[in-house]
Amino acid sequence: xxxxxxxxxxxxxxxxxxxxxxxxxxxxxxxxxxxxxxxxxxxxxxxxxxxxxxxxxxxxxxxxxxxxxxxxxxxxxxxxxxxxxxxxxxxxxxxxxxxxxxxxxxxxxxxxxxxxxxxxxxxxxxxxxxxxxxxxxxxxxxxxxxxxxxxxxxxxxxxxxxxxxxxxxxxxxxxxxxxxxxxxxxxxxxxxxxxxxxxxxxxxxxxxxxxxxxxxxxxxxxxxxxxxxxxxxxxxxxxxxxxxxxxxxxxxxxxxxxxxxxxxxxxxxxxxxxxxxxxxxxxxxxxxxxxxxxxxxxxxxxxxxxxxxxxxxxxxxxxxxxxxxxxxxxxxxxxxxxxxxxxxxxxxxxxxxxxxxxxxxxxxxxxxxxxxxxxxxxxxxxxxxxxxxxxxxxxxxxxxxxxxxxxxxxxxxxxxxxxxxxxxxxxxxxxxxxxxxxxxxxxxxxxxxxxxxxxxxxxxxxxxxxxxxxxxxxxxxxxxxxxxxxxxxxxxxxxxxxxxxxxxxxxxxxxxxxxxxxxxxxxxxxxxxxxxxxxxxxxxxxxxxxxxxxxxxxxxxxxxxxxxxxxxxxxxxxxxxxxxxxxxxxxxxxxxxxxxx
Numbered sequence: 001x002x003x004x005x006x007x008x009x010x011x012x013x014x015x016x017x018x019x020x021x022x023x024x025x026x027x028x029x030x031x032x033x034x035x036x037x038x039x040x041x042x043x044x045x046x047x048x049x050x051x052x053x054x055x056x057x058x059x060x061x062x063x064x065x066x067x068x069x070x071x072x073x074x075x076x077x078x079x080x081x082x083x084x085x086x087x088x089x090x091x092x093x094x095x096x097x098x099x100x101x102x103x104x105x106x107x108x109x110x111x112x113x114x115x116x117x118x119x120x121x122x123x124x125x126x127x128x129x130x131x132x133x134x135x136x137x138x139x140x141x142x143x144x145x146x147x148x149x150x151x152x153x154x155x156x157x158x159x160x161x162x163x164x165x166x167x168x169x170x171x172x173x174x175x176x177x178x179x180x181x182x183x184x185x186x187x188x189x190x191x192x193x194x195x196x197x198x199x200x201x202x203x204x205x206x207x208x209x210x211x212x213x214x215x216x217x218x219x220x221x222x223x224x225x226x227x228x229x230x231x232x233x234x235x236x237x238x239x240x241x242x243x244x245x246x247x248x249x250x251x252x253x254x255x256x257x258x259x260x261x262x263x264x265x266x267x268x269x270x271x272x273x274x275x276x277x278x279x280x281x282x283x284x285x286x287x288x289x290x291x292x293x294x295x296x297x298x299x300x301x302x303x304x305x306x307x308x309x310x311x312x313x314x315x316x317x318x319x320x321x322x323x324x325x326x327x328x329x330x331x332x333x334x335x336x337x338x339x340x341x342x343x344x345x346x347x348x349x350x351x352x353x354x355x356x357x358x359x360x361x362x363x364x365x366x367x368x369x370x371x372x373x374x375x376x377x378x379x380x381x382x383x384x385x386x387x388x389x390x391x392x393x394x395x396x397x398x399x400x401x402x403x404x405x406x407x408x409x410x411x412x413x414x415x416x417x418x419x420x421x422x423x424x425x426x427x428x429x430x431x432x433x434x435x436x437x438x439x440x441x442x443x444x445x446x447x448x449x450x451x452x453x454x455x456x457x458x459x460x461x462x463x464x465x466x467x468x469x470x471x472x473x474x475x476x477x478x479x480x481x482x483x484x485x486x487x488x489x490x491x492x493x494x495x496x497x498x499x500x501x502x503x504x505x506x507x508x509x510x511x512x513x514x515x516x517x518x519x520x521x522x523x524x525x526x527x528x529x530x531x532x533x534x535x536x537x538x539x540x541x542x543x544x545x546x547x548x549x550x551x552x553x554x555x556x557x558x559x560x561x562x563x564x565x566x567x568x569x570x571x572x573x574x575x576x577x578x579x580x581x582x583x584x585x586x587x588x589x590x591x592x593x594x595x596x597x
Contacts, residue, residue, distance in 0.1 A: 050314040053297035059325035065098040081108030083135040086414040090325030092347035103127035110348045115150040116263045119284045120174040124152040138187035165190040166436040167408045173197040182206035212468045212490035215279045229490040229529030232280040241560040242592040247529035251278040258405040268296040308332045323349035337363025345372035356380035364393035367400040374408045377417030389427030397429040405433045412451025413440030421455040428461045434468040476513040491530035514549035524555035531562045536570030548576035558596040
């Protein structure tokens, strides 16, 4: 939760071998095997081969324009999910291509809404897809974990409302009007993300404190509070940080849009967009986007109750993974070490590691796509929750990088959880595209040691790019970057609220751990549009020496940095290292560094 602004206006890892089909020992066995194929497990016994395809389960609701009472069904889901911030239900609302009239789809927690066309304009609402904050007295700072994708909207009032904070992506949308990012009454709002979208009219952030927009088109942009960052956005405001606080890059160096489910006639497929370099504008503006379509029968459609053993067997067979909405407990890591594997979650599918295991491990291979997943730490400490590449990975994946998109991590909030490091990226060339890595500051199982998590994201690979990096509240470094030639476009952070005293965060002779730390050994690194905020509400006398820490070298560069003391609860002495003026008082006026060094 945010305090309001005062003005609301590949040295490749060894790949596991595919498990061979069992050998037949008799004609009868041959016939049985043809009917029920088997795979040999690691222990030599035979197991039934995992089938591909199938239905999408009960929590994927598929509509077409002739479906009766669409509004009633959508309202029913919203009523269940509107305030279910830490609930266990998950839903995906999927709309077949066509035109839908008089729809107002209000989107609550753990609900995704998406069109099933190949392009947004294939599925049109004469109506709205709405997020507001009535459930929280007009405060949108806890509107997390929801999404909208692949729809065209003709808003009833001319402007669609999408008042969200973290972990609420707005992807591949066409708004034929304006977009309002604030709640009704212009209450508080805190952060968000737009990609591959076209907003014909103006985007009105109003009270939004920070926002990142990538590879899109906007008809205009209304204002900025602290940190508005754009890359590859047609119609974006000109670079002007700090007044107004716009950081604008003409293009995005490397991007690849999130995979998505769609209908090709009556057949479900997953479209995997192609990688782009120096991208600008949407992928679909000139017609069919470039990429690959994968039929659903090449996916293991994962449903609640599935085990990690079965999921891994499916990957070994050569299947991709489509997680249907639900909560999945795993007692061993989900291991993806086959190049170009897609692991796509619908409806904020959630993975919880049991017994302190790592939830997901990706091999040092090309082109793995992790997307649309929430990883929720379990009560037994996990050393890591998501690992991209093994320790010491060094393979060159520049032609076909692994990507993490809308991969969210949570430690505590839904219950006790612990993890030493949430995400470790060892593989070179990885793209981290929109992630919220959050040590909970509210909910159940919350306390300085109760949901202990020292580090948020640790990047060890070289040539890693982060676009839309949201990391908050960790006990030590929120982000630590050890790899060479790293780049971050937009960073949003809050230091841990609940530090009990100055001694608890002391880092040697440094007061506090930086929100974003570049290791002294690094010679080349660059960042744009990056902010860190403090709200030490347990001990407001705490001082944080700096928000950012980096070696002073010609190849280490930062553009448009800021730190903010929220309500005067704690203060920063500097912005980066010993550069930048301190925060002071009880206002939320940021201290800013336009560039460093």
